[in-house]
Amino acid sequence: MSAPFFPGFEARSIELGDARIHVEVGGSGPPLLLLHGYPQTHVAWHRVAPVLARHFTVVAPDLRGYGDSAGPAGDPLHLNHCKRTLAADKLALMRALGFERFAVMAHDRGARVGYRLALDTPEAVRCFVSLTVIPTEEMWKRAGMAFGLKAFHWYLFAQPFDLPERMLRADPAYYLDWTLRNMVQKVDAVTPEALAEYHRAFAKESVRHAMLEDYRAAASIDLQHDHEDLAAGRRLACPVQVLWSASNTARPDPAEVWKTWADTVEGGTVDCGHLMAEEAPDEVLAHVLPFLRRHA
Template sequence: MSTPADAPSDGAFPDGFDELRLSHVSVGEVSLRVRDGGSGPPLLLLHGYPETHLAWGLVAGELARTFTVVAPDLRGYGDSSKPAAVPGHESYGKRAMAEDCIALMRGLGFDAFDVVGHDRGGRVAYRMALDHPEVVRRLTVLDVIPTGEVWARADARFALGYWHWAFLAQPSPIPERLIGRDPDFFLFDAEFGGAIRRFPPVAVADYARCARDPATVEAMCEDYRAGATCDRREDDEDRAAGRRITCPTQVLWAGRGALEAWYDTLAIWREWADDVTGGAIDCGHFMVEESPHETLSAIRGFHAGHRSPAGSA
């Protein structure tokens, strides 16, 4: 397998990713589109908004040389099921998404495993570590702080820079109808300054296809509605009860992104977890696509059982 690189000119991923098995797996009330393969300790990779499991295409093949990689589409995203919304938004809460992933891993024969999550996937990953400490051996979160902290610290910078948090959380069907008029423009131009368009074309095509499905748009909105309601409440309840993440935790964030500018990211996570290391990588929010070599090196080093500074081998 080759090492990850910028997207090849033909739009393909590096050798190795397409060698992983692609399937749909039932995990109770939902079915997840999943790519898995490799050998070694199990490593669950969880993508963020507005992507699918193809977000890991530049690194998953290489990780599969060391780990058994499992990369699903989260419920509501990609070709995974879109369960009906409920008044409290719990059907798209991170607790429900974490339960999906635990059931997936158990079905594959893994009762305990390592987890890496980017963006919304990072929120699923840390919720899993809080709710089910017996299953998460090591945790990496990419470019997030806990949801409760985001809302508690929201200010004018947040309102302007992360405006989509409040927009997507508006009552149905306000954001759905507005996004539905031109989903490509909203997801790829209005948000993120067009950055996603520069990613591997095979992944961009997958994101665009899925985003043109009104059920996917509704699900993404429900994800953010959950973030503003049940996810925030569960975080606040954990803080009040003194619950903490007990597994070794790696925190990586974009050196050219909002976390670097707005927060003392490691200090925040040390209020939530007992054993925290990490640092910034010189890139924007989409760390795997924008800086695959450094991100891969940091993830692989940490989950192979030794600590390495962000961006080092």
């Protein structure tokens, strides 16, 4: 898997208690953790990771249950797949690789893991880049009809086991293709090779179940954790950069939203859809490299 997507990287499988994490490691310099989103795998970073690896030691894992990583089945409280648990995975992974402090760059579901990691273990995270994401509590607070029609899966996937599992099982390949088409503005953003890799992972019942548990957690225990942080006045201590699609005209913009959660925030727009690192890798790198060089 490394050769076509991450030339020169080493693929490893690391046991972490009840989870086994597949990870690609490459490059040299300060450590940088890359966290992918739904419905992808670490391959989501294949257009930016080789460039980042010229400046950083890049660590690109599959989230628990996604891709070639594995973990336990869901539980009634969704603790096995909540962002606090996934963040603890990533902290343990970085420790296993010998990194005490590191930068985090994350997209979609991975960004929810990333900011939880920065909130729960501020001593570990030097800086945080969020692609397309605002905190879960803020997302639900702003969700309305337009969001529900566009991102209906937030509601479908949060339904109890095993209704969504059965629905996805009916035609997973069609659903994945439909989803990815509706996430991008540039129709050729996802390469045939990357698409084949996403299909390979999404075909696994265990992967789809982990994704659904991820969303169930976001509508329950993750939201509770965010509420507790707000009530306690906890904020991200590290510098934050947020990038969002230029077509997103919501007010306030995501950078302003993040200022409720972090002391130091900067941000900007990228001319693409949701899959930023695949649709507009050069533009993303133009934003993140100066930020990461300053703070990582």
